[in-house]
Amino acid sequence: MTVKISQTPELQAFFKTVSGADSDQGSPRAKQLLFRLVNDVARIVEDLEVTDDEFWAAVDYLNRLGARNEAGLLAAGLGVEHFLDLLQDAKDAQAGQVGGTPRTIEGPLYVAGAPLCQGEARLDDGSEAGVATVLFLEGVVRDTEGNPVPGAVVDLWHANTQGTYSYFDSSQTDYNLRRRIVTDAQGRYRARSIVPSGYGCNPEGPTQECLNLLGRHGQRPAHIHYFISAPGYRHLTTQINLSGDKYLWDDFAFATRDGLVGQVVFVDDHQAAQARGLDERFAELEFDFQLQPAVRPAAEQRSHRPRVLQNS
Structure with a gap:
């Protein structure tokens, strides 16, 4: 069975660091949500074999979505x-x-x-x-x-x-x-x-x-x-x-x-x-x-x- 890289202990520890788990500052709720979000994004990228071009096209889309105030829409x-x-x-x-x-x-x-x-x-x-x-x-x-x-x-x-x-x-x-x-x-x-x-x-x-x-x-x-x-x-x-x-x-x-x-x-x-x-x-x-x-x-x-x- 192939181990997903995003789920290895090393990556999970990295995602916890990214989400502020190593700091006693900030919001515990925000850390909880961001840890889940980063994990889910990583799994989508890995499971669906998202290419670099697709990923950065999505980032560009989010930039344009916010600039037009259409996120709620x-x-x-x-x-x-x-x-x-x-x-x-x-x-x-x-x-x-x-x-x-x-x-x-x-x-x-x-x-x-x-x-x-x-x-x-x-x-x-x-x-x-x-x-x-x-x-x-x-x-x-x-x-x-x-x-x-x-x-x-x-x-x-x-x-x-x-x-x-x-x-x-x-x-x-x-x-x-x-x-x-x-x-x-x-x-x-x-x-x-x-x-x-x-x-x-x-x-x-x-x-x-x-x-x-x-x-x-x-x-x-x-x-x-x-x-x-x-x-x-x-x-x-x-x-x-x-x-x-x-x-x-x-x-x-x-x-x-x-x-x-x-x-x-x-x-x-x-x-x-x-x-x-x-x-x-x-x-x-x-x-x-x-x-x-x-x-x-x-x-x-x-x-x-x-x-x-x-x-x-």
């Missing part, structure tokens, strides 16, 4: 972010924490500090009037027993008709299509916005480059992101993908899940439009959420991953 596209959700689902099931609206990926485009509104809000700045279809969005936040949760914060964000997001698209105003809405006494939130568009990875970017090598597209269906939080309840990170989209069940980021499809209803009735203060076709979408109770205070908070305007 690739994490979604390779299913790693979805895996984190599935892993947490499995842990929840084992602990008996079931029920409530399913979680799904956050994605890399959240911006903290959106305007806080009571009960209802308008999300769009009107810049796509005459182009976009007005969307009236509403729903109720409840607990797992079906009781409304007043005072919950519904933090939502989505793309415009071009599939781009404010702060990442310099042509949009600050916080366009981003708001935080505090639910009313009946646990209800209401919003006026526009029907968002799906979008794809930049065809010239490193994420799509990787997907091309895998023979995969980089398209997402139209969707709306949500953070929902309330004292005493587990924070929910989720999104609803919109019905009728070509990529609804073929999302490159694997975010579509049972229970997270929003049924969009387009209304062409002129009288109904006038009642809404409009002269044109509009859309309606109703989507309710259920929050699990928080088993510990930390569960009420969203993750601490780095985000734009993190401290807002």
Whole structure:
């Protein structure tokens, strides 16, 4: 039986040195993770006979990925972010924490500090009037027993008709299509916005480059992101993908899940439009959420991953 060089005592001792095991300084957790990472990389190189050219091409790819700020996008596209959700689902099931609206990926485009509104809000700045279809969005936040949760914060964000997001698209105003809405006494939130568009990875970017090598597209269906939080309840990170989209069940980021499809209803009735203060076709979408109770205070908070305007 051939001994793998990467697993010899000499190399294992070297990897421990590389990972800081010989020092009493630094982070024990970082050392543990880096030791495993270096070992796994070494085994991949050895087991798959990775050439020097392939290895350094991968290093160059990582440089370009970081330079374009697409690491988060690739994490979604390779299913790693979805895996984190599935892993947490499995842990929840084992602990008996079931029920409530399913979680799904956050994605890399959240911006903290959106305007806080009571009960209802308008999300769009009107810049796509005459182009976009007005969307009236509403729903109720409840607990797992079906009781409304007043005072919950519904933090939502989505793309415009071009599939781009404010702060990442310099042509949009600050916080366009981003708001935080505090639910009313009946646990209800209401919003006026526009029907968002799906979008794809930049065809010239490193994420799509990787997907091309895998023979995969980089398209997402139209969707709306949500953070929902309330004292005493587990924070929910989720999104609803919109019905009728070509990529609804073929999302490159694997975010579509049972229970997270929003049924969009387009209304062409002129009288109904006038009642809404409009002269044109509009859309309606109703989507309710259920929050699990928080088993510990930390569960009420969203993750601490780095985000734009993190401290807002």
